[in-house]
Amino acid sequence: MTEQTFAERVSRWYEENARDLPWRKPGTSPWAILVSEVMLQQTPVVRVVPAWEAWLARWPVPAALAAESPADAIRMWGRLGYPRRAVRLYECAVALVERHAGEVPERLDQLLALPGVGTYTARAVAAFAYGQRHPVVDTNVRRVVARAVAGEPDAGPTTRPSDLVATEELLPVEPAAAALASAAFMELGAVVCTARSPRCAVCPVERVCAWRAAGQQAPTGPTRRPQRYAGTDRQVRGLLLAVLREATGPVARLRLDQVWADDVQRSRALAALVTDGLVEPVGEASYRLVGDGPAHLPI
DNA sequence: TAACCGTGGGG
DNA sequence: TCCCCAAGGTT
Numbered sequence: 001m002t003e004q005t006f007a008e009r010v011s012r013w014y015e016e017n018a019r020d021l022p023w024r025k026p027g028t029s030p031w032a033i034l035v036s037e038v039m040l041q042q043t044p045v046v047r048v049v050p051a052w053e054a055w056l057a058r059w060p061v062p063a064a065l066a067a068e069s070p071a072d073a074i075r076m077w078g079r080l081g082y083p084r085r086a087v088r089l090y091e092c093a094v095a096l097v098e099r100h101a102g103e104v105p106e107r108l109d110q111l112l113a114l115p116g117v118g119t120y121t122a123r124a125v126a127a128f129a130y131g132q133r134h135p136v137v138d139t140n141v142r143r144v145v146a147r148a149v150a151g152e153p154d155a156g157p158t159t160r161p162s163d164l165v166a167t168e169e170l171l172p173v174e175p176a177a178a179a180l181a182s183a184a185f186m187e188l189g190a191v192v193c194t195a196r197s198p199r200c201a202v203c204p205v206e207r208v209c210a211w212r213a214a215g216q217q218a219p220t221g222p223t224r225r226p227q228r229y230a231g232t233d234r235q236v237r238g239l240l241l242a243v244l245r246e247a248t249g250p251v252a253r254l255r256l257d258q259v260w261a262d263d264v265q266r267s268r269a270l271a272a273l274v275t276d277g278l279v280e281p282v283g284e285a286s287y288r289l290v291g292d293g294p295a296h297l298p299i
Numbered sequence: 300t301a302a303c304c305g306t307g308g309g310g
Numbered sequence: 311t312c313c314c315c316a317a318g319g320t321t
Contacts, residue, residue: 040317047307048317081305081316088319118319138317158300159318186317195315196310229305238305276304 006148006205007170007181013204014184019191022049024183030104030129031096032056037121037128038089043080045190051080063102065093069291074278075245083241087277087290088116106130119159127182133175135167136182140189145170147193151210153219154195195219236260236269244279249293250286 004012018024023036035055039048055076059065065073070090077086092115096102104125105111111122123134135141142155145166155163167185171178192199200206200216211217229235239259244251260266270287273279280290 037317042304042316042318043306044308044316079306081307082318084304085319116319120318124317136317139315140317190317232303234303234305241305272304 005170005172006208007172007177007184009204009208010184010188011177011181014180014187017191018183018187019045021045022053028129029060030125031060031062033129034092034104034117034121034125035089037124038085038092038116039080041085041121042082047080051076051078059093061102062093062096062104065090066097066102069289070277071289071292074241074289083278084276085116091115092117104129106132108132108134119164124182127179131176131179133171133173133178134182135164135171136179136186137163137167138186138189140187140193141167141182141185143195144185144189144193147198147211148205148209151214153211153217233265233269233272236265237273240266240270240273241278244287244289244292247288250282250288253285253287256287 022028023033032052036048036052039052039055058076059068068090070087073086073090074083077083080086095114096104100110105114106126108122108126111117111125112119114122117125120136120138123136124138126132126134127136137159139155142159142163145163146152146155149166149170167182170185171181188203188205192203196219200209200212203209206212236259240256243256243259256270257263257266260269270279274281274287277290279287282288
């Protein structure tokens, strides 16, 4: 009996222990999978689940979202964070209708050309929606590979081409098995090989883990630069957007002025929201979410 | 490339 | 309490 490969070990564990996440149900559409991947960018699974279900119930196909406005997308996004992703998803729906007959393309280069779709998301859709063989490298996979294969306590701060190569080398040849292995690597990193308190006692590759073998040296420090929030423009943007999200239609500038005392910073944040396509001025002294008005009349 | 882009929960 | 972290992308 030949020894199991790393991918086989993790895949077998995955088949027995995978979380029951709704977008993993057989028959989930490529669009639904794309939506899940965008929502999961920097937002924890538990908060994505209900938002994903509501989003797909309202917009089951790209054309349904494309027919509405960025404002609708921003409201539906709720408090998932980084609301630019909602606008990108709207733009994505428009692009799918205009360029791909309302479908999610299968080709990696076409996926990469979509708004808000980068190295990770494009490969995740190609693998999980279409069963293609691509390295799907997110923060979990980088950590798993860094530890189990390279013997390092943590991955580097950013995804590099070498990360894709290292992961690709672990994938089975057969595409469906490769896609399964990618999901399994991610799951292992999310549930067992976590950043702070890895649960090595229940790890399926504990006995072949290079990090374990090397004495499991502790992580040296934060993987990424510390992200402050309190007092930053990001906090002010969040406060402004929360007001606009709750409102229906335009909000007076005077009302927005009350969310933050510092005039300079508040104005800068509001201007940035306009630049980023989240907010637009209405008349002389009001603002609204982009497109937050009566639907366009047919020409 | 490093900084920027929200929000909330857990240790 | 505070800090870290979470299926990244864009500039």
